[in-house]
Amino acid sequence: MGLGGERALRFGWDGDDPFIHYALDLISRFLGVTTERSSVTEADVYYGVLPESRSALLIPRQEGYTAGEASRLLETATDEQAVDRAVFPYDVFSALRFFLADEGNANLKEEAFDQYDRLRGAYYCGGDDSLRRGAPVNVCLQSLRSRLERRLGVKFRSYLPKGKKCVVAISHDVDNPINYGDPTHKLETAIKGISRGRWGLGMAQAASAGLECLRWVKRPGMKMWLFDEIMKMESEYGFRSSFYFAAASRFDRGTNPLDVGYDIEAPRFRRLFKKLRGNGFEIGLHASYNAMGGVERMGAERRRLAELSGAEAAGNRHHYWRMGKPFWRTLDLHQQAGFTYDSSIGFNDRDGFRLGAALPIRLWNPETGRRIECISLPVMLMDGAYFASEQKTVEAALDSFCELLNKLKNVEGAAAIDWHEYTSYPGSMMSQEMGRAYQMILKRLAEDSETAVMTCAEAAKLLEPVNED
Numbered sequence: 314m315g316l317g318g319e320r321a322l323r324f325g326w327d328g329d330d331p332f333i334h335y336a337l338d339l340i341s342r343f344l345g346v347t348t349e350r351s352s353v354t355e356a357d358v359y360y361g362v363l364p365e366s367r368s369a370l371l372i373p374r375q376e377g378y379t380a381g382e383a384s385r386l387l388e389t390a391t392d393e394q395a396v397d398r399a400v401f402p403y404d405v406f407s408a409l410r411f412f413l414a415d416e417g418n419a420n421l422k423e424e425a426f427d428q429y430d431r432l433r434g435a436y437y438c439g440g441d442d443s444l445r446r447g448a449p450v451n452v453c454l455q456s457l458r459s460r461l462e463r464r465l466g467v468k469f470r471s472y473l474p475k476g477k478k479c480v481v482a483i484s485h486d487v488d489n490p491i492n493y494g495d496p497t498h499k500l501e502t503a504i505k506g507i508s509r510g511r512w513g514l515g516m517a518q519a520a521s522a523g524l525e526c527l528r529w530v531k532r533p534g535m536k537m538w539l540f541d542e543i544m545k546m547e548s549e550y551g552f553r554s555s556f557y558f559a560a561a562s563r564f565d566r567g568t569n570p571l572d573v574g575y576d577i578e579a580p581r582f583r584r585l586f587k588k589l590r591g592n593g594f595e596i597g598l599h600a601s602y603n604a605m606g607g608v609e610r611m612g613a614e615r616r617r618l619a620e621l622s623g624a625e626a627a628g629n630r631h632h633y634w635r636m637g638k639p640f641w642r643t644l645d646l647h648q649q650a651g652f653t654y655d656s657s658i659g660f661n662d663r664d665g666f667r668l669g670a671a672l673p674i675r676l677w678n679p680e681t682g683r684r685i686e687c688i689s690l691p692v693m694l695m696d697g698a699y700f701a702s703e704q705k706t707v708e709a710a711l712d713s714f715c716e717l718l719n720k721l722k723n724v725e726g727a728a729a730i731d732w733h734e735y736t737s738y739p740g741s742m743m744s745q746e747m748g749r750a751y752q753m754i755l756k757r758l759a760e761d762s763e764t765a766v767m768t769c770a771e772a773a774k775l776l777e778p779v780n781e782d
Contacts, residue, residue: 321347322461325356333360335677335684336406342776343454343672344461345470357465360406369464375404378411380439387443387452401460408453412669414679415639417444427661430638434663434698445665446717451672451724472776473725478763479671480727481718482690482772483547483755484555484656486599486630489735489743491575492537539738540585544592546738546752550759555595555656555769556734557630558582558622560614567610569602572632577621586622595768597628598652605636605643611650627653628770630692630731634661641678647687654773656729659692662701664717666691671726673773688773693717693728696736696747710750715757722763727772730754 322344326333341348353359360372378386386403411417417438418425425436438444458469473480536542540556547554563572575582589596598618604610611629619626629652636643636657647655658667668676673690677683694717699710721728736747758766 321349323349323351323355323357324360325351325353325358326360330406331682332410332677333406336409338684339409339674340454340457342674343472344458345472357461369399370401370460371399372401372405373403375407377407377416378404380417380441380444383408383411383417383438383449384441384444387447387449399464401457405453405457409450410677410679412450413677415668416679426638429633429635429661430640431634431661432667434660434665437660437663437665437667442665444669445660445663446720448666448669448671448720448724448726450666450668450670451726455724471725473727474765476762477765478722478725479718480765480767480772480775481721481758482555482656482727482729482767482769483552483758484557484630484729484731484769485543485734485737486632486731487556487558487734488573488599488632489733490538490540491581492742536738536740537735537742538581539734539741540589542738542740543734544589544594547755548592550755550766552755552758552766553593553595553768555597555628555729556589557597557599557628558618559599559601559632560618560621561601561604567603571602573599577618583621586624590622590624595628595770596622596624596626597630597769598626600629600631602632602635605631605640606646608646608649611646611652615651627651628773629655629657631655631657634659634692639680641680641685644676644685644687644689645678645681648685652687654688654690654769656690656692656731656769656773658689659695659731660698661695663698664694664713666693666728671721671724671728673727673775690769690773691728692731693721693726695731696733696744696751699750700744700747707746707750707753711753711757714750714754718757718761718764727775729769729772 322341324337337348358370358372361374386408418432418436421432421436426432434445462468543554558577559573559575560577561568561572562576563570563574564576586596596618598615600611600614604614615626615629618624629647629650631643634657640658644655654673660667668691670691671693673688675687676685676689678685694714699705699713732747732751735741736744737751739745739748739752741748758764
């Protein structure tokens with residue numbers, strides 16, 4: 314789409330910084346308009362230092378920002394009196410780089426990260442909650458759009474579905490779908506171990522299965538295998554979600570004791586995959602704990618899941634969200650492993666937006682100076698973030714979610730929520746409170762006509778490229 318349906322939005326600048334080209338691509342997708350580089354005299358927007366620019370809008374150049382300065386940018390973006398001014402109030406390109414290249418969290422001490430190399434939410438950009446929850450990348454893009462619409466007399470289209478103010482993708486990491494004390498599971502594990510030459514493991518599991526048969530008692534009304542209940546609950550609202558399954562377990566060679574204990578080769582999973590596909594739910598990979606940074610392992614796990622599930626398995630989320638520190642190299646390998654998108658970037662202990670963006674975008678790799686081709690769909694909330702404290706109630710969790718949802722609407726955002734399969738239904742053997750909270754969140758989303766709910770694969774496609782280099 315061109316400006317006013319006729320031509321591209323013209324940008325002028327001095328030099329040849331690759332990040333400017335990257336940022337213009339992001340601006341192009343958000344505004345729904347093609348962009349091109351032009352001369353100073355013909356530019357709609359000029360980026361740099363030019364006192365007498367003939368451009369419709371001048372964006373001043375600044376080397377970079379601190380966390381405190383970045384926080385004040387959000388206040389500037391809402392200044393209605395500044396909309397008609399010819400000079401934009403800050404350097405949009407440096408602001409985008411500050412968040413998307415994670416400059417606001419450079420040189421943090423080890424205590425800022427947990428044992429899985431995930432940044433603790435309390436340390437994000439110096440502990441500024443307004444930046445963590447405010448999706449400042451979206452705010453920058455909205456502010457630029459408002460200024461251009463006013464000065465150029467045009468109206469840009471939204472990337473969101475018609476009539477919607479935001480998109481929420483619902484998803485589940487599949488970590489504990491079965492009762493590991495169930496003798497049936499232990500027998501399956503024993504057979505698997507023996508068939509793969511791991512006789513010690515096989516015989517131990519077989520002996521354990523015999524003991525469990527003598528003492529195993531099911532808890533009435535409580536379950537671990539909740540897929541039918543989750544699918545029914547979501548389908549009643551017209552929703553479909555994404556399920557991320559691990560293709561490697563802790564019993565496989567080269568894995569970690571923190572990996573899952575189930576095997577998707579078991580007959581029960583084959584039947585489940587068929588049911589999920591038949592009802593329009595997405596099947597993606599839950600990459601193993603040691604998969605980060607290794608394209609061969611990631612690719613092998615994706616291929617195994619695709620073969621056993623009959624699904625494309627184009628999406629991924631890492632187990633424990635473990636991608637290394639920094640995570641750029643792992644993100645760069647996703648496309649090579651065969652993924653269309655990844656949804657592993659978020660906060661484990663807080664809600665909010667880890668890289669400041671509530672958008673499905675191709676991120677910038679500051680280490681290579683190139684765009685990462687695999688789309689990144691941010692996670693704005695994981696179940697544990699609302700229930701880390703025993704004092705957290707279901708009602709308080711719903712209030713926090715509704716507040717975050719309103720913020721998502723204000724910034725025209727799209728992001729995922731991650732509720733584990735064992736926490737997504739009130740009849741769960743492991744977490745009834747989280748199940749009740751998820752049930753109430755679904756009800757809240759169903760009542761909200763301004764929010765579109767979809768799978769992660771669907772949300773990842775929202776910002777289709779308008780013009781490629």
